[in-house]
Amino acid sequence: MYKKIGTVVLSSFLAVSLAACGSTNNNSPGTESGASNKPVETDGATTPAKNDKKTKIVYWTGDRHDMDYIKEVVQSFNETNPGNIEVEMVVKTDDYDQAIDLAFASGQAPDLFRVKENTIKTYVTKGYLAPIDGLMTEQMKQQFPVIQDFNQIDGKMYSLPNYGSTLRLVYNKDLFAKAGIAAPPTSLAEMVDAAKKITEVGKADGAYGFAQNFKNADSAFGRSARVIAEVSGYGGFGYDFKTGRFDFAGFKEIIQSFKQMYDDGSTLPGMESLDIDPLRAQFAEGKLGMYISFSSEPGVYKNQFPAKIDWAAAPVPTIDGTVKGASSFLGGQWLALSSSSKNQEAAWKFMEYMYGDEILKTYHEKGFGISMVPSISAVAAKPDINGIEGFLPNDNDATWPLSPAVTIEGIKYNDAFFKYMLGDGDLDAIIQDLNKRYNAALDKAIASGDVTTVAKPDFDPTKLGAN
Amino acid sequence: MNKARQMGFSYLFLFPSLLLTVVLGIYPLGWAIRYMFYDYKGYGEARFTGLYNFRRLLADTQYWDSVVNTFIYAGGKLIVTIPLCLLLAVILNQKLKGRNLLRAIYFMPTIISSAVMAVVFFIIFNSYNGVLNQYLLKFHIISERIDWLGPKNAMMTTIIIAIWGAVGNYMLLFLAGLQNIPNDVYESASLDGANKRQQFWYLTIPMLGPVLQIVIMLAIINSLKGYETIMVLTEGGPIGKTEVMYLYVYKLFFPTPSSGAVVDQQFGYGSAVGFTTAVIVGIITLVYHVLSNRMNKMQ
Numbered sequence: 001m002y003k004k005i006g007t008v009v010l011s012s013f014l015a016v017s018l019a020a021c022g023s024t025n026n027n028s029p030g031t032e033s034g035a036s037n038k039p040v041e042t043d044g045a046t047t048p049a050k051n052d053k054k055t056k057i058v059y060w061t062g063d064r065h066d067m068d069y070i071k072e073v074v075q076s077f078n079e080t081n082p083g084n085i086e087v088e089m090v091v092k093t094d095d096y097d098q099a100i101d102l103a104f105a106s107g108q109a110p111d112l113f114r115v116k117e118n119t120i121k122t123y124v125t126k127g128y129l130a131p132i133d134g135l136m137t138e139q140m141k142q143q144f145p146v147i148q149d150f151n152q153i154d155g156k157m158y159s160l161p162n163y164g165s166t167l168r169l170v171y172n173k174d175l176f177a178k179a180g181i182a183a184p185p186t187s188l189a190e191m192v193d194a195a196k197k198i199t200e201v202g203k204a205d206g207a208y209g210f211a212q213n214f215k216n217a218d219s220a221f222g223r224s225a226r227v228i229a230e231v232s233g234y235g236g237f238g239y240d241f242k243t244g245r246f247d248f249a250g251f252k253e254i255i256q257s258f259k260q261m262y263d264d265g266s267t268l269p270g271m272e273s274l275d276i277d278p279l280r281a282q283f284a285e286g287k288l289g290m291y292i293s294f295s296s297e298p299g300v301y302k303n304q305f306p307a308k309i310d311w312a313a314a315p316v317p318t319i320d321g322t323v324k325g326a327s328s329f330l331g332g333q334w335l336a337l338s339s340s341s342k343n344q345e346a347a348w349k350f351m352e353y354m355y356g357d358e359i360l361k362t363y364h365e366k367g368f369g370i371s372m373v374p375s376i377s378a379v380a381a382k383p384d385i386n387g388i389e390g391f392l393p394n395d396n397d398a399t400w401p402l403s404p405a406v407t408i409e410g411i412k413y414n415d416a417f418f419k420y421m422l423g424d425g426d427l428d429a430i431i432q433d434l435n436k437r438y439n440a441a442l443d444k445a446i447a448s449g450d451v452t453t454v455a456k457p458d459f460d461p462t463k464l465g466a467n
Numbered sequence: 468m469n470k471a472r473q474m475g476f477s478y479l480f481l482f483p484s485l486l487l488t489v490v491l492g493i494y495p496l497g498w499a500i501r502y503m504f505y506d507y508k509g510y511g512e513a514r515f516t517g518l519y520n521f522r523r524l525l526a527d528t529q530y531w532d533s534v535v536n537t538f539i540y541a542g543g544k545l546i547v548t549i550p551l552c553l554l555l556a557v558i559l560n561q562k563l564k565g566r567n568l569l570r571a572i573y574f575m576p577t578i579i580s581s582a583v584m585a586v587v588f589f590i591i592f593n594s595y596n597g598v599l600n601q602y603l604l605k606f607h608i609i610s611e612r613i614d615w616l617g618p619k620n621a622m623m624t625t626i627i628i629a630i631w632g633a634v635g636n637y638m639l640l641f642l643a644g645l646q647n648i649p650n651d652v653y654e655s656a657s658l659d660g661a662n663k664r665q666q667f668w669y670l671t672i673p674m675l676g677p678v679l680q681i682v683i684m685l686a687i688i689n690s691l692k693g694y695e696t697i698m699v700l701t702e703g704g705p706i707g708k709t710e711v712m713y714l715y716v717y718k719l720f721f722p723t724p725s726s727g728a729v730v731d732q733q734f735g736y737g738s739a740v741g742f743t744t745a746v747i748v749g750i751i752t753l754v755y756h757v758l759s760n761r762m763n764k765m766q
Contacts, residue, residue, distance in 0.1 A: 098721060101509070118729045126510040206595070215702055216723055218730075270594030272705035273616035282595065405729035407508075409523055419706045422618055448506075448514065 054086040055346040057111040059335075060103075061089070062096030065299050066368040077353050085346045104128055104340070111341040112351055115159055117150050120333050121402065124153045130337040131156035135348045140355070143375050149402035150332030160355055163369025164331030164399075166391050167227040168313035170297055171290040172283065175202055175309075184290070184314035187321035188228070188257040191290075195266035198289035209289040210261050211268035213276040217414040224292040225254045225417070226328070227316050230400060233324030233461045238413055238438060239403040244455035246438035248413055248431045253319050259421045272422065281305050292316055294330075295370055295391035302367075302385055313390025325461030326398035331372050398464035404451045406441035413438070499738040507735040520739035530740060532707055533715040534747065536622065540697075540711055541690035543626040548633050549683060555634065556641035557671065570642070574635035581632065585699035588628050592616055618705045625697050625709050632696065633689070637682055644678030645671070680759045687755055691748045716741045 061070070074089045090110065092099050097119060103109045104126070115123060123129050133156055144160040146152045151159045169191075171184050179198045185191040195209025202208060212220040226236035234250025235241055261267050268274065268288055280297070282288045284305035301307040315327065335354055341347050353359070357376065364371040367385030370393060371377040382388070411419070413434050420430055445451035503520055507513035524530060555573060559566050576584070591598045592615040603609045615624045648671065656666050672679070694714040697703060702723065703710035719737030722730045 122510075122729060122731075215704060217704070218723065268595055269612055270597075270614055270616060272614070272618060273593070273621065273701050278589075278593065287595070402729070405731055407731050407733060410527065411529055415706065422706055450511075 054084050055343050056086050056088065057341070057343050057347045057350060058088045058090060059347075059350065060092060060096075060100070060110040060113040062092055062114055062116075064091060064093045065296065065303075066363065066366075067091055069363070069366060069368060073354065073359055077350060081349065081353070083346060083349055085343075085349055087350050100128070107340070109338045109340050111343055111347040112335055112337050115333050115336045117330050117332060117402075120151070120159060120336065121149055121153055122405075123336070124158055127339055129158045130339040130341070130344060131158055132160075132337060132348070132351075133157050140352075144355075144373060145332075147332035147399055150399065159333035159336040161332045161372040162334035162355070162360055163363060164329045164372040164393075165294040165296065166370060166393055166397050167223060167292065167294055167316060167328055167330075168297075168391050169290055169292050169316045170283070170311065170313050170387075172286060172288065173310040173312055174286065175207055175289045178202070179289075184312075185317045186315075187317050188253060188319055190321070191317045192257050192260050192264070192266070195261045195289060196264050199264070199266040202287075202289065205287075207287045207289065208268045209266040211271045211274065211279050211282070211288050211291050212258070213274050213279050214272050214418060215275040217418040218412070219276065221414045221417060223294060224316075225251055225258070225414075227292065228254045228318065230325050230461070231316055231323055231327050231396070232319040235403055236328060236400060237403040238434070241401060241456050241459040241461075243457075244453045246435055246442060248434045248438075251413075251417065252427055252431060255417045255420060255427065258417075262421055277304075283311070284308060295388070298367060298383075298385045298387035298391065301387060307386075311387060313387060315394075315396070323396060323462070326400065326464045327396050329372070329393055329397040329399050331369075332399060396462075400461075400464060404442060404445065404453055406438065406445050406451065408437060408441050410437055499741060501738075502735050503739040503742055505735040509732045509734045513735070516735070520736045521743075523736065524739055524743060527740075529707060529710070530712075530715055533703075533710040533712050536707075536709065537691055537711040539622060540626060540629070540693075540709075541687065543623075544629045544633065544690045545683075545686055547626075547630050548637060549686060551630070552634055552637035552682075553641055553675075553679075555638045556645055557667065559638070560642060560645045570639075573638055576632045577635040577639075579632075581695040582699045584628065584632060585696045588624075588696075589616075589700055592624050616701060616705070618708050621701055621705060621709045625700060628696055628700070629690070629693065633686070637686060640678065640682050640685075641675070644675045644682075647678075648674045676763065680763070683759070684752060684755060688748060688752055691751065712744045712747070716744055 059074070063070070071089060074087050078086055096114075100109075100113065100119075100123075109128070115129070120129070136157065140160070144151075146157070147161065151157060151161060169184055175198050176184070176194070179194070179201045181194050181197060185194050191210070198207065198209040212224055214220045229250050230236045232250065232254075238246050238248045238251065240247045268279070268282060271279070276293070279288070279291060280300055283291065284301055284307045286309040295313075297313070301311070315323075318324065335351050337344055337347050337351065360371060360373060360376045361380045363369060364376060364380040365383055367383035367388055370383070370388075370391065371380060377393075382392070416430050416434060419425070420427055442451065442453065446453060502513065504515060504517060505513040506516045506519070559570050559573070563569070589597075594600060594612050594614040594616065597615065599615065600609070600612045604612070614620060652670055652674070653666055656670055661669065692713055694711050694717065697709050697711060698714055698717070701709045703714050703718070716737055719733045719740060722732060
């Protein structure tokens, strides 16, 4: 009898606890998103005293480099805004794009969030963003440049520019001097030669001429081959805007030069599996002569890996030493409103505040990013950060139009080029195969209506003029 | 009546896990099976393409390379892990001083996150300032740095890390199996004059049979499915040398962000590849199960 009672009690207990487990599990995606809705980096700074009448909005960003400053801005908005709006700032640095998808899929999207040049158009197609044309004042319309496909999509504005990124050759001045090289290379041949000379004088101390972050070939070539192609007059992603077709022939000499440096032994050993941060760490230690990257590097060498060397940035080399195209100035967008926000008006108030002159000016001057807003860059002082001089936009920095996104069957061009670099193969045949497959994918995308392309025979890569 | 109540209880207990299986297992599977026949990017219109994704899969050399890589990875891992775990379990089953501490040490890798493990191993194995190369050079074992994560050695390195991560887990299962073998069997074998080696081959191994069978099956499935450490350590590179099946599938669903280019997710094709991969793993497990059962019966 006792045994029976014991069994019943135990069973009931187990049933209740299992049900509890079940409900925990069923709720887990919500709980997780709910938890992530809480400010990751807030310590009370962005959430003032509780008040029931406050309109609460959530702001997500994937940017870590400007976090402390933006936190201050959010706090000041929370304390001073007359509309009793309270902003919760969420900094998500890992898998930000996936977190956004998940948040929209589970109906827990932020009210406004950071968008980038390679996500804004997709987000518009996915229906995540609300147009802001009706909210913008006349003054704002005058102040912020419209950049096709990067903030204005299908005739509607979805975001406004704040800062942009330029691409440069980052070089170690000490190693260049030691190798007797007077100036940073301006052509591929000079780059190959410089890498060789630096390795000759540096190898004994573990220093090498050149490196790329090949842990991810897209990321490596996306910051190097891409911009060399652009300044040489070719589309950085293999798309020829003149013909409206893909043609990777422009990459031939660039990839050959990269292979030459690899075969010469002028590249950092182990770069085949190198991520960008370990590469930067080696550069900061003086073990690397040069590499190509974005204008975020000065911040990295100030905060993340304090550089122990004298370094600078210079325009990237072109194929033959002659500039035939603009160097990418990436950006054109920063914040965007969520289409599913229930407090769009409050979210816009905060967005307007974030785009205030003083905030954008300070952002530029503190060196978090180079302003893309002409009225700001005209009055702002030079950013207070070592190494930024070389990254500041010049006449040849401009935004290239958006290359069409296509779904490739088989190996992608960056992987194919990297494979060629490490082994042998017929580069012409590889390029031919890439052209064939990329154009087939383009035709398919056009046929399905996902992409519309127009050949622009008079497209001039030297006259992109976003500045 | 009693029987009916008993059945009622059984169903009551089964219900929560059944519900979870349906919601988190069967529903997503049904979803994937549906989209195998579609061209779908995760948004917009899903276009029915019939068997096109499977035709594409047949010609996808990157995928079939990843299948070969998975077999090399799983094979290399299993060949070393299983005998090593068994040996360690037998040693640590004896009355040794500090055996509990040793068991804990060997088991520790199992509870460490595989992502953290991968980062630590990168610090050890990277060729330009990795700890391993530094020591090998210091003790004059090598004269040139070895590129442990380069195209030639990356697979071997990932296998070594996988072995390190798996040893504790399977050792513990073997240990549990060994502790179930009664001591009297060994005592009578000793009386009959069997030495330690004979006892191992003719007593331990046969009596451990059922555990061994399950452990090997789990090890096969885990090795074929494992990709987390590789994803953090090499992302499947260099040039796809460590790309395994499930990492390839993962990348179709969640492509790694590139510098600037717009990257689309491939839910339709990813579902087709994922399903095919699951079938491959299922067939291998089934073949092993049938073969090991047949061997059991023969004995």
